[in-house]
Amino acid sequence: MTLDTVKHAEQTAEAEQPWKELGLKEDEYARIREILGRRPTGAELAMYSVMWSEHCSYKSSKVHLKQFGEKVPDNDAMLVGIGENAGVVDVGQGYAVTFKVESHNHPSYIEPYQGAATGVGGIVRDILAMGARPVAVVDPLRFGAADHPDTKRVLPGVVAGIGGYGNCLGLPNIGGEVVFDPCYQGNPLVNAGCIGVMKHEDIHLAKASGTGNKVILYGARTGGDGIGGVSVLASETFESTGPAKRPAVQVGDPFQEKLLIECTLEIFGEKLVAGIQDLGGAGLSCATSELASAGSGGMRVDLDTVPLRDSSLSPEEILMSESQERMCAVVEPDKVDRFMEICEKWDVIATVIGEVTEGERLEIFWHGEQIVDVPPRTVAHEGPVYHRPFARPSWQDALQADDANKLARPANSAELKEQILKLVASPNQASKAWITDQYDRFVQGNTILAQPEDAGMVRVDEESNLGVAMATDGNGRYAKLDPYAGAQLALAESYRNVAASGAKPLAISNCLNFGSPEDPDVMWQFAEATRGLADGCLQLGTPVTGGNVSLYNQTGETAIHPTPVVAVLGVIDDVTRRTPIAFKEEGQLLYLLGETHEEFGGSAWSQVVHDHLGGLPPKVDLERERLLAEILISASRDGMIDAAHDLSDGGLIQAVVESCLRGGVGARLVVPDTLSTGGSATGDAFTFLLSESAGRAVVSVPRSEELRFTDMCGARGLPVTRIGVVDGDAVEVQGQFQLSLEELRTAHTGTIPELFA
Template identity: 80%
Template sequence: MTLDTVDKAKDDSKDRGWLQDGPVGAHTFGQPYAELGLKTDEYERIVTILDRRPTSSELAMYSVMWSEHCSYKSSKVHLRQFGEKAPASDAMLVGIGENAGVVDVGQGYAVTFKVESHNHPSYVEPYQGAATGIGGIVRDILAMGARPVAVMDPLRFGAADHPDTRRVLPGVVSGIGGYGNCLGLPNIGGEVVFDPCYQGNPLVNALCVGVMKHEDIHLAKASGTGNLVILYGARTGGDGIGGVSVLASETFDADGPAKRPAVQVGDPFQEKLLIECTLEVFAEDLVTGIQDLGGAGLSCATSELASAGSGGMRVELDKVPLRDATLAPEEILMSESQERMCAIVEPGKVDRFLEICAKWDVIATVIGEVTDGDRLEIFWHGEKIVDVPPRTVAHEGPVYERPFARPEWQDALQADGAEHLPRPQGGDELRATLLKLTGSPNLADKSWITDQYDRYVLGNTVLAQPEDAGMIRVDEETNLGVAVSTDGNGRFCKLDPYTGAQLALAEAYRNVATTGARPLAVTDCLNFGSPEDPGVMWQFAEATRGLADACQILGTPVTGGNVSFYNQTGETAIHPTPVVGVLGVIDDVTRRTPIGFREEGQIILLLGDTREELSGSVWADVAHGHLGGRPPQVDLERERVLAEVLIAGSRDGMVDAAHDLADGGLAQALVEACLRGGNGARIVLPEELDPFVALFSESAGRAIVAVPRSEELRFTDMCKVRHLPVARIGVVDGETLEIQGQFTIGLDELKAANSAPLRDFFA
């Protein structure tokens, strides 16, 4: 289809429904641009950019690249804070804007990490949606020049006993395990959260970590006139068409989605070949730029490479290897078929590049070249079907300053605190409450899920679920390592999105520090409802502001991430759920600190202040089905001090076990430390606290540590010098958890209560 035959082509292609039929500004009902997710004003802007109507292929490209999922058009104005408020960091090597952020971890090593969402596809087709979420984030890491070394999976589902959760969760878990296990990547952490607000809209976020040397970093740009564009990997099929523009950028109807063709289909064995092939190509320095094909497929890869490069690009679309010969050019451009990469290669290196691809049985085809112009030109059997300025497709999409306003119900929600709720009285009721909470889905043992993942493949996993953070050894000779944790509490964010986002960062930061690693950098996946709702946009604006402010104080820059909007069914949005990932570095993984109480006789210390903070807590939810009040206070300077103490204690051999206090408070932290280490504990609660508050408050900035008796004085002196509250609350001992003066529970009874729920629901 040539540019000068658009009108004829429009008539010929009405059955396909790609071209706008009628004058610019016409009613959108039945208009192809509207069916592709474009608004009328966006279509009019495309016409202005091109000074003509777009061809059907151009319309396809703009529709996917200007989607909410790809262009961040509703979030850009808020995301800028991550750059404007970014703390100075000597570790930052590559920041926001590339496939993934990269940080320096020492000894010449760099680590890249990123978290992204695959929420809607995972509801429509749980197995493939989750599997291709893993595949996509792995390729993002690979495209930076790194070898992927680990994955994580922050997950959120509806109520555990809801029939649709039983449909979605097993498929999602199987997809994550099936794809990641076949790639030979350990799954070292994540979360599984249940809440009715995610009913019909689960959150399936995926994180990947990769390791490389500094000199191996690669960027997504097409430079060098005459360099060739090579598409390699799987053949292009009809799966995933409209995935980013329609499926990921729309609210589900109340009856749920019927968009199965928009879900990608993955092949982990093809991806494994692609990984090894790409790493060998990197090792021989054969590429000048590289981009994975994920959301928006070839539309994204060609436009972003050309936009970030020094010239233009010419592509012969009919040379693309296809699984389905009937695909139209628009469909080829929009397809999100998995396991594909696009590389820019100098002519003299092409033969060697193709040899390596053949060695790994990876299809590779030269589909174009870098030109000295400033246009992205795409041809179909010799006819030009695309002629656009690439930046207008990839980097100059719409920017919306959507209206936002504090919801009218927010004041009433915050006024309805948990203080008025009936509380357990006496030891027997406290005991029953602890058993009920530890046996609730959100606090229960998640091994039914994590046992389906290979956590130790490759042999470098140091810590994995259910530890506070996953830890991977980077260098086998020096034992250099990195730790990663993800956290996000939608209930706290519903009560106060600014504070809730900061609490998510604080918990992930604290989790990394409890292992002995020093937090370095942040990635985030911001999951929210419809940006067209002013109340949702207020939640997003507040959460983003809170996260940016907190990163500035903690000195942990945001390296990249993802925004996922339209997470709602009908008019019902999920809780605002910013998932925050923190990466830290540890010089010697043999000094890491696990959560379990491993040695009898060690002293248990409680670090930090406990206040009566129960609103939004697990206790309020499980015991009363209540959500209201204000979330716990967050003191970021205290979090920094606590982290310093935990890191120093690990490094200097003063701490044998450490566990942060979060969901379920001190009671749940003790349960997990006892069960993980196989030893009981005798606990004396602080006299100044009500026993119920001491056990179940969810005050932030706290941790418990187990220290040898010989190290107690040295450790407590270190806390006092830093003005960190520290209290001796017990000793590791026996086969029971004894809260002196209140109750005793055997470890067998604790384990039975803690391990039953997920197996009962899903086994």
């Protein structure tokens, strides 16, 4: 077979090429020909196809994502923003923290274990490539109905993959979520986040500069797994027939990644690299084109020098392979020998595959024959830009008019008690300990808070006790009812969770999970959610450091609920002052912060009791969220509260039950007489216990701090209501019902093991 060289392409202009099979549109293929002034070679076509995929180029989303840069100014903490492998923020004392959330949704449906495992590996390398030591991971997850047979296939594999890979790396898994909903049946969402720590001077960027500098590929050998993996696989919808694309899923080796991490950190420590990039989505196509595009010159690569696991791979396959545990570094010639020595010490394969050139082209050769000659920016940064049509769905008004506030409420106290017990035991509200116990949450010894706390927290400096906290949140049901408000509610909840732990929110990352951008209804949801998130970040002063967009999450014509997941990172000066969720000291007073309204649209109660989705989600008041956060942070710092728990899914009663079970002590609650009746015999108690109004938290206050705490709330204008006391071995709502901790624990902890153990 004749090698498809650049010269051959010039001489065979009309040769048939599989551009459609590689996911390109006809006009995209025509544009590639226009850029090159000829037809592309097979290798060039492979590169453009993966780099111009939806997953890599953001071609349907970038026109909306630019709001994050245009609307939201950087705060004083921002060191590196959108455009690099991950964002970086200043957390004080000379430390910088880098963090990001990405998706590995489609691969995890096809091959749950490897899809999830390599999702962890990929996000860890993104953090590593910034110059940081990875210190913790988080994993927001969404699955189909908990009792569906395919969920029983997907969830155990995903959980095992996350635990298996992260545990082998020695990284604590400190946060995330697990949500069940039938809309995710054919499209589970496996989002993975990572936090890394470094000094300011250790930040590294992905660029290839310095003519004559060597390009070194190091890490695992390149194999046939993951060819066209996330780059193409994540850029199309699934058919209703189910998974059938296993070869496209990458295969991970966490022990190789651990060696790669330690090797890279030692290389950083000796300042041996001028630029670095991990190999994730689109593999070598991405690493070479992005390094060259962001640098000051061109690049020449000899592809036949790439170490292979499979000698039969073609040049196109080598360029498209997404084999894991690989990095690409740009190194000055006089530092190459030392670079190689460190790689040999860590048993990491390293090979010089090319060098930085004076020109402005990315040139790739195969056994001396040129197979790629492209302007790298056209591959990496100047892909297609689509202004997809979008319009408010015709069904949106009817959905919002189907008001959840009008659903039948419990007729008496016995029915209210029964519904609350059902809620506490429902898959979404039940304990996820069966899942999180498979993750090592405390390895390295610096974990301060981990699941099921409101936010994960790790110590950054062991002498000063400086720490960072991170929470991830998102509610697809809210976003389905109102994507703009739903995105802001996700931001508000994550912001509130970080503040409830005692940390000050600094910045966000996001993972925007939606259906097909070719559907105007879905594109409207995406546009509204992005606009809502940008407006919310502007109001809260939390810049967007980066993130990920995952589209085509739908099976046939059925899209997932719009699911913007927001990760908020915060800083705390002294982790010993952190606030847990557990009620512990009997006699402490319980206070509700914020206002409660009749807001049940998208609520857990409407889902569990009525299998209903309709109405409007809770109203968002971001100024109230900011005030609440300030109160929670101040109260934590000054020792006024011993526990805090944000109110979200399941309302006040869910939060109280979780805090009681976490601390092993009960609570007596009194329904305030300031709530409206809500139109039923137990209206006061019903709204008080189950409303999902935003901007609220419940705190336990030592009696000695009551006056100081309430005075602070009053002086700052935050509504505060005394609602009970920590006491006994039951959760009692006076005048309504009592549930023993034993009964609650059985209901809360039994559901997930019964479904999946």
